[in-house]
Amino acid sequence: MTPFQDRPNVIPWPPILLLGALALAYLLSRVLPLSLPGPVALFVPLGWLLVVASLGFMLWAFLAFRQHQTSVLPNRRADALITAAPFNISRNPIYLSEAVLLFGLGLVNGSLWYGLVIAPFMLAISRMAIIREEAHLAARFGAEWSTYAARVRRWL
Secondary structure: OOOOOOOOOOHHHHHHHHHHHHHHHHHHHHHHOOOOOOOOHHHHHHHHHHHHHHHHHHHHHHHHHHHOOOOOOOOOOOOOOOOOOOOOOOOOOHHHHHHHHHHHHHHHHHHHHHOOOHHHHHHHHHHHHHHHHHHHHHHHHHHHHHHHHHHHOOOO
């Protein structure tokens, strides 16, 4: 049995990292404002569109977990390998949605900080969650995982 056979993580890092990124961007935008160039009103409708689209994409992924009767929790064992939509677009549609959500909220709030936390957020998610989740899926699903991972990109 490999170390990732049972579950990918003990701590559910992804929601913690998302809340941390949101809190950091919000606090920085209040303490050290870094506004978008130009009139903010031009960015707000696009921002709301991205927020709604990201939440819809995230919901689609959650429904896929439910349909395949496996846990969405990042610290629980995967009982099924989901390769159907939206997982045929990205191996990590929820994390991708969270990055788009941060970007959209930055446009809505007129703050560059939300955009600036995306890269560290994605790096942290990759290091603390995705790498471990992929090792877990490889240990659980072997060749099926390898075939899927070769066909579908990690982000887009």
